[in-house]
Amino acid sequence: MPNILSIIVPVFAIIGTGYFLAKRDFLPKDSLPMLSKLVLFCLIPALNFGTIARMKLEDVLVWDFLGVYAIGALLAQLVAVLVFKGWFGNSTTEAAIKALGVSMPNSIFVGFPVVTQAFGPEWGHTFMFAVIIENIVTLPSVLIMAELGNSQHGKGANLGLVLTGILQRLFRNPIIISMTLGLMVSASGLSLPEAISKPLSVLGSAAPALALLVIGGSLVGTEMRGNLRELGTVSAIKLLVHPLMIVLVLLVWPAVDPMIMALLIVYAALPSAAIFPIIGGQYGQRDFCASSLALTTLASFFSLALVLSLVLTLVV
Template sequence: MWLDVLNITAPLFILIGLGYLSVRIDLFRYPELQGTAKFVMRIGLPALIFHSIAGQPLDKVFNPAYVVGYGGGALAVFAAGWLLSRSKNRQAGSEAAVNALGVSLSNTGFIGYPLLAMTIGTGEAGQYLVMNILIENVLILPLFFIIADAAQQNGKGWRENMLGILKNLSKNPIIIAISISILIAVLKIPIPVAIDKTATMLSTAAAPVALFVIGGGLAGLKLQGKLPDLIGIAVGKTLLFPTLVALGLWLAGASERMIFAGTLLACVPMASMFPLLAMQYGHEQRGAAAMLVTTCFSFFSISLVLLVGKACGF
């Protein structure tokens, strides 16, 4: 069990380490990697979202109890992260939005799904993958963009604020990809093979490139004075989020197997895109450092949930 978990989490650390080492030995300069980060944000991740949603029969994988329970837990921890950042630490609006996203957005595709597939099988795990992608990309990410963009519209009237937010959202490649993907899935429009293969290739490239860029951002990072905040994000992501998801699923009437799946997916670190999204609002080092600390914490929360699941026969 421990070796299985390590075999899945180790590549994450290795890719981050390669990015870190490449910058430290001057194989790359970090400003050079920022162009690569734009590729991931504007091309790779939208392609991943398109590939994950557009070709899926939503009516066959949509479970109301799971969506309500997991989505409610995600919204609750997002709100808690944002309110704590704003009230206790008096942080800027965009930084509070980044913190809230960090505790509520899981790396479902690249860590959560392999873990779940290893435990309950690829077919059933795939259903949870699609539902989580919908929850994260339809609910959590747009909420983050709205709050973060609103924070950058300070000093303007509410109409100007809303116009600025809508303008930014309409140009955001991730939001565009979400909208197109859901439309195609709902209308059951067939995807040409060439487009599907292109999206698959781009989505495959997105994860390792994103992790490499994250590692490069850690080079020269100083955590002095920031570690308590980073630990707070890590605890919120790996302890509070799974607890709220489990509670939400139980209240929604989900089965024990469904509660196990949702809790495990909530335990994994934040999505690979998190530091890149933080970078868009000027918090790249905070985002990268938070992901590093959370990834370390998540090994223990994942192992605990897997051990409990094994004891329950999952």
């Protein structure tokens, strides 16, 4: 079995380096959005396209992964809504935003590097499966719930507009576009010439380290703002309950490959997605969401170590 610290420490060392560089202004805070765009609009799409184009079509679409991941995310959302509405007395909209924080992991910026370290680069592309579900199930379900909550107070947007916005986001998402193009090449049976595949490989290899530096830099200046019990509850559901929901689904899902099982649990154990504060800001919860993102990112050092120590026994 791989040494767990040899997997976790390099990842969080790079996050810590990003924090140090931003804190000392070697990596200016105002440069982080541009670097994030570089990762999301160039490096990750290059990795996506190059990887999928080389794969057989039947190896790209892993339906077990997509199905289990979607149901696990929805169950985590259900737990969050019940807890935050029933226990903390949150409104439907407030509970919906917290449900996003517990069900949408940072599969790109943290998941890809962690999976590559833990399972090898040949499994790095699986973050794309997570991205598919996050964009067509996890995020839309939360936005619809939040707007339904707002509509109860006369503030909700037209649901038709919300759905239209979701579709536009999907069709404009460079990760989804690159994945679609890669699927087309894979289905055609054609091989990419080296003049194309090599630059794609070089660009893709830069994605993990830069993504982690950006995550670290984004933690600079973040303070714990909001109800500490609620912050702790979001972190606990995200890092512990979400993986548990995946395990429960796997118990009733027929014949899932052990490697896919391990990957699903690890993705669910990741900290909240980087867009959590952005979405939360649209509903007046940016500070809480930013604090929650920082807390889940820091706490995930311990939860990921625990989860990896358990799931790696499935595949060794």
